[in-house]
Amino acid sequence: MSTSQYETSGTYDPYGAPGVHGAQEMHETHGVHDAGVPAYPTAYGEDTYQPAYEAAAQAARAAQAYAGEQVLPRQDDRVAAGEAREAGERPGAGRRAARRRKARYSRRPESAVRRLLPQALVVAFLAGGTTAFLAKDKAIELTVDGKPRTLHTFADDVTGLLAEEGVPVGAHDVVAPAPGTTLASGDEVAVRYGRPVRLTLDGERREVWTTARTVDGALRQLGVRAEGAYLSASRSQNIGRAGLALDVRTERTVTILADGRTRTIRTNAATVGEAVEEAGITLHGQDTTSVSQAGFPRDGQTVTVLRVTGSKEVREETIPFQVRRTADPTLFKGTEVVERAGRPGLRRVTYYLRSVNGVRQKPRRETAEVIREARTQLVKVGIKPHPDSVAGADGLNWHGLAACESGGRPHAVDPSGTYGGLYQFDTHTWHSLGGSGRPQDASAEEQTFRAKKLYVSRGSTPWPHCGVRLHK
Structure with a gap:
């Protein structure tokens, strides 16, 4: 390949690194890497490796520059030498590296400071934020209805913790410590749910609430004396969130009087009849007790057995x-x-x-x-007015005649039953004089009136023994 080819296309790199010209262009264009570290030219282009001590030194210098401090070249060399010794490199190599950095920084110093300063601030912010983050995080042991678990939370108090964990709390539930209590790492929070118990205690029914999870715990929490008592459920039985119905009959002292004997027993019987049977007393036929046999026997109660015959x-x-x-x-x-x-x-x-x-x-x-x-x-009751008089008989002693005949009694009747009234009329004579019914049933005035009429027609003959009294 010719020189012109190299100049046009750059040096061939089997690993895909850019050529010399590509490295020079990158250096002139960017000056430093994105991380704020100057690029080192190599045979294959830019050196992307940067020792840790160099990054630390650069961050320190950027911070000093931001604060207005001047870093002297010898100080820079000493720092680099010290860092080189810590990294196990030769001192001379540190100085050469420092000179290369100085040459690079001298080209575009303001750009390097601007790139290093945000990184230094981010590092400082993250360090402080991590400390605050760790301070807010708390390790808490939360026990809900007897099931413990350890968790981490940022909640400030118990109320926030329960809301964060989705733990609902009702009016009958118990939270310890109380809602609103400030939390610290290592605290323990317990939530105990309330359970309704439809309790029948010695015949009296009521609904109560308990946070106990077993019948035995509920009895202790409610203060029910269970020694010798009858329980409708086992003491070890679990109580679900829906609650349960519980019948409790405590042991009581009952005195039974029967057949001239007195028996005192301790019993948890449900009825008086059961207590009588426990005392060994048998009822026959119409026998009964002084109180209802279906009633609940109370502590200290006396029951009398009644032997009944009829x-x-x-x-x-x-x-x-x-x-x-x-x-x-x-x-x-x-x-x-x-x-x-x-x-x-x-x-x-x-x-x-x-x-x-x-x-x-x-x-x-x-x-x-x-x-x-x-x-x-x-x-029949008469309503007719009496006549004023009977001519020829008004001046006679009718009172004397009546006293002689009947003793003056209007309803008198002789022993034979034939004659009656003041003047001892017989029925036939009474009716002939206009009377009705029996003479002894008529009034004294009517009897005297009829007697006067009889005297006018027959004189004193009807009264052979007492007639003489008329003229006295």
Whole structure:
């Protein structure tokens, strides 16, 4: 290949490096690499290798130049020599390298400073930022519902940590330390979720919340005394987030009185009947207890067993009749006449006769059956005004006659039942005088009026023994 060819195309490089002219053009155009390091000419072009100590020296010089400091050539040589010794190179080689750098920097010094200064600032910024980054990072142990894990966080407090980790917290959940507490590296944070427990304790139902994960832990947390108690679930049973229903019956002292004996037992029975059975007492037939057998036995309660015997008895009882009165204008005032006599009814009643512990109780009515209905009595009541007088009989001693005949009693009846009233009328004579019904049912005024009419027609003959009293 001719010289002209070399000048036109450059030196051939089997590794693809540019020729001498290409290297010269790159040097003249760029002056330094993109990294801010001057290019070294080589047989194959630009030398891309730069020792670490040279990069450090360049960064230092750029910083000094930015601060207004002047770097002397001998200082530059000494720095380069020291760096060469640290790198294991010969001192002379360091000086030659320094001279080459000086020659390059003298061509375009301002461009080199401008390229090195941003790199120095970036290095300083990254160093400070890394320190702040590491200071904000915290190693925390987070335990959620008993499951621990170690994590790194930039959160400032417990609330931020839980939000960052997506851990929801409800009103019944417990967080330790409390939300809002400042965090430091090495802290431990625990979250315990609340679980609803539908608790029936000694017959009383209520809903409570617990952060315990087992039945045994829940009992301790709720302060329930479980020694000797009945539990509807095993103590080791886990409690899920949905909770569970738990029936607890603590051990209680119950006293049973039966057949003249007293028995005191410790029991966790659910009913009084179960407690009586645990005391070894058997109920027969109609036997019962002083409290409901289905009731819950309370601590310190006394239960009496009642031995009951009973029988049934049937009795017949009368049903009283009613009386219905109606006004009658044909009868004098004060006169009542029974138009239809009443009749009592009859019913059959069954009673239960009960004896408790040998003591007879009041009979209890169970059933009743009417055998005969009662018949209502009908009575006519007089509303007719009494006459003022009866001519020829008004001046007689009618009071004396009545006292002699009936003792002055309007409703008197003789032993034979034939005569009645103040003046002892028989029914036939009473009706002939205009009376109705029986004379003893009429008023005293009407009886006296009828007696006066009888005297006018027959004189004192109707009263053979007492008639003489009329004239006294």
